[in-house]
Amino acid sequence: MTHDIRSHLTSLLQAALASVAPGAEADIHLERPKQESHGDFATNLAMQLARALKKNPREIAQQLINELPRSEWLEKVDLAGAGFINFTLKPAAKLAVVRAVLDGGADFGRSTLGGQQKLQVEFVSANPTGPLHVGHGRGAAYGASLSDLLAFAGWDVTREYYVNDAGRQMDILGVSTWLRYLERHGVAVPFPPNGYQGDYVRDMGAQIDAAHGAKYVRPAAEILADVPSVEADKEAHLDGLIANAKRLLGPDWAYVHQHALSEQLADGRDDLEEFGVRFDVWFSEKSLFDTGLVAKCVERLEKAGHLYVQDGAKWFRSTAFGDEKDRVVQRENGLFTYFASDIAYHLNKFERGFDKVINIWGADHHGYIPRVKGALKALDQDEAKLQVALVQFAVLYKDGQKASMSTRSGEFVTLRELRREVGNDACRFFYVLRKSDQHLDFDLDLAKSQSNENPVYYIQYAHARVCSVVNQWGGEAADLAKVDLGLLANPRELALAARLAAFPEVIEAAARDLAPHAVAFYLKDLAGDFHAWYNAERMLVDDAALRDARVALALATRQVIRNGMVLLGVSCPESM
């Protein structure tokens, strides 16, 4: 219905335009004015045309209005301001949305905008080397809400987590775990300062101990053999320990490595599940090596002449594709870089047939975009299908101090802690309540102290109020089909109806902009309209016809709140 009104007005304007300025090109843009006195819809069409027609915008607007076909939905059409045309709808046209919501139910607002195109959203993809922290939480909340939003707007969405299970970071976690295990057996190898410090590493060491006793114990002297000193070069020291671990443990290294990986992965998965964030695919980086895709990719680039050798390493000429500098894909020691596996990963995504691929990355990865797009182009892919949404950092403040979020140092506030202190609903909402490219200062103390004043409760409260009224009303929702909506005549009711009617537009705009925060802001406004009405008018009045009409409006409001909150991953309690 609301879409009908929009397209109805558009066609009226098109007709008027054809008559006032035949052949003129203009895209007809209808907006909902902020100010009530400016009507329900407004267009700046006349102003757009002013230059081309070399005429005063107001004059053009007046002509357009004169030529506008009559419409049974319009109360009036005004010329205003510098040349705006304001449309005011008849109450019946505004109220029709109530029935549309009740008929549509959970599907009200669903759009076909995406045309069921296959779309992949890859997000979180944190190294499984420790608990997820507050920074990951933002990517998780944003990615989950964005995915759900895009699905609701008509895309066929696959949610994917890229598991970095192949690199040095995982080796560091493996060796850290092993060293903690060895500590339990009195093996005197000092724990490296740049190993993973967190207590969870000790826990994993204990698990291995409990399961296999002394099976993986090796002498300290052998573990430290030929390892550069920490003082000289702590990274070389760590690499030396890793090399010795692999050599001394032989096939058992895989067990230790795998144990650490699967523990951390399972932990992250549980954490995210509790946060309402689910993935369809967990994609292993290691599999790209196992299937030879990484080597194949590098080979393809080489054959196409995009690689050259310098200082023993193979470089991808990414500067040919707009990057600042060329990038190594294969190191002097023969190992592929992370970039090489990422090229393979992205090629694999494209070969899986997605029409569009969205990567949600932390802002620190922005410099990475040109090289990935460049590589895709070099592999004859349409790199425009890849869209990267950068999420700015969440900086956590604790006791007025900026908290470090380094996983290796072990000094971070975990997502789990945050969820426990603030609650899942408030957490999801808080994260998504701002544009993704906005820096987020997460003041933990404030979040905790404000948890009762969090805007999420404002919306949930509106929902609970409707539930309470409906319970006391005690009627059957089905009987409202024949209710006379025309009885809803006061301004607050019409304003609320107009807000409901905007929901489908909000969904489409938010999906187009990859901006789930727009849904959150909409819901705040919707709840505001409802609360204002609730306080001003009584719903359960004696007049049965009026009562039913008001209950219908309340039910429609409840439905739209639910439809929006589902997308944000926030629950809607029936009472509070």
Add this chain to the structure above:
RNA sequence: GCGCCUGUAGCUCAACUGGAUAGAGCAACGGCCUUCUAAGCCGUAGGUUGUGAGUUCGAGCCUCGCCGGGCGCGCCA
């Protein structure tokens, strides 16, 4: 130094992608509960949108300069 993001009320953020008098929430102040949930409502106050120019009917939004904040510029991942 170069690149990306960013600067809006005391604080945290919006602003339909260039539209009309820049809006909310916290915090402050004043009102509203013997009838559907006061986690609510109504009102007051709070602004030269960092700054200087430019583009045009019209700029918080676009361009350029300057000032401040965040991030990135590895044969790390």
